[in-house]
Amino acid sequence: MKVSNYLDTKPIQVLAGVVKREVITADDGAPHFCMRVFELEPGSSIPLHSHPWEHEIFVLSGQGVALSEDGAVIVAAGESQRMGGVDKVLALLGGKPVLARTIDVFQNCSSIDQIVVVLSEPNLEPGKQLVAEQGWSKVTDVCAGGRRRQDSVVAGLSRLKNCHWVVIHDGA
Template identity: 45%
Template sequence: MLGKRRKKTDLPAVCAVIVAAGSSRRMGGENKLLLEIDGVPVLARTLSSFQKCAAIRDIVLVCREQDIMPYTELAKAFSIDKLCTVTRGGETRTESVLAGITAAPENAVLVAVHDGARPLVSEAVITEAVTTAAEYGAAAPVVPVKDSIKRIEDGNIAADVARDTLAAVQTPQVFRKDLLRRALTSAAERGYSFTDDCAAVESLGTIVKATHGSYQNIKITTPEDILVAEALLTREDK
C-alpha cells in the first residue's frame, strides 16, 4: 500500500541531499547537469524543485571537487537560498551520500536523497515521500513497470516475471538521518556499494514504504532524455 499524506506543518526538519557527483559518461563526457532544458540547466531545475517545496528546510549539494564553485554560482544565480552546503563527493554513491549526510544540519531529522539528474520531480512526489518517511522511517517513490519483463538464462528467454509485482524506484528516497547513516556506514565497512539507498537500508532489515512516483520524474542519462524532458515540459505548459 502506498504511503498516505500528512500535513506539512507536522513534519520534522528535512534536509534534501542532492547527489551530483557523477561523471556523465553516457552523455559523451559533457556535464549533463549543465545542459539546458528549455533554457534552464538540469541542476538548476532540480535545485528549484526542492527550493519551492514547503516540506524541505535545507539543501546539501554533493558534487565533484572541480564542480563546487560552478555549482555554487549556479545556485546563487537561481536564488536557491535553502542551499546550506556544497560538499565534495566520494568515489562511489555510498561515499557521496554519506558525505551529504555528514554535511546536513545537526537538527535535520530526515534526509531526502535525490539524483541531481532528476530535474522534473514534483512537489507532490517529494512531499508524499517525506510525510511517509516521517511516520515510518523510510520511504521511496515508485512507478509501475510498463514493459513485459522476462528472465534470461544463457541468452534465452527462460520465463515471464509477473509485472504487477514489479515497480521502478525513483528519488527522492527519504529516511531518518540516523538510519541511513547507519546503513551506509555498515555497507562501507563491509565493502558494499549500493546504487540505490533503499538497498542499503533494506540490508539492515528495515522496510521501505512505497509512495507514488511519476513517469515525468525521469533521470537525465543520455542525450535523448533532454528531448523527452523538453517534451514533457511543453505538454505541462499546454
C-alpha cells in the same frame, strides 16, 4: 492590537522542567495564529514533533537546538559516463541547467527545510556560482562528492544539520 508582557500570562506546566505561556490565542481575536512562550529549565527538552503549519522559534535567552524536520541531499558528483562526455549536471534543458531544475523542485517543496548539493570537484565552483546566482534560500551547503556514489551521499549527509528525515535525490 494586544500589548502585554508574557510574564503576565498564566504558566502551564507541560512537561518536567517545561512551562508554557499562551500569549496570543483565539480568545484574543486571532483564530489562525497563536504565540506561545516555552520556558525550559537547563537539561530539559521538548520531544521531537512536527506540525502541519509553519511556526517560528525564538530563543530569548540561553541556548538551544531546534531540529529541522526534513532535508534533501542532491547528489550530482558523477562523471556523466553514459552521456558520452557531456556534463549532464550543468547541461541546459530548456535554457536552464538540469541541476537548477532539480534544486528548484526542492526549494519550492514546503516540507524541505535545507538542501545540500554534492558535486564533482570540477563542478564545485560552477555549482556554487549557480547557487549564488539563483539565490536559493534552502541550499545550506555545496560540497565535493567522493569516488563512489555512496561516498558522495555520506558527504552530503554529514553537511545536513539536525534533520529528522532526509531525501536523497540525483541531481540530473
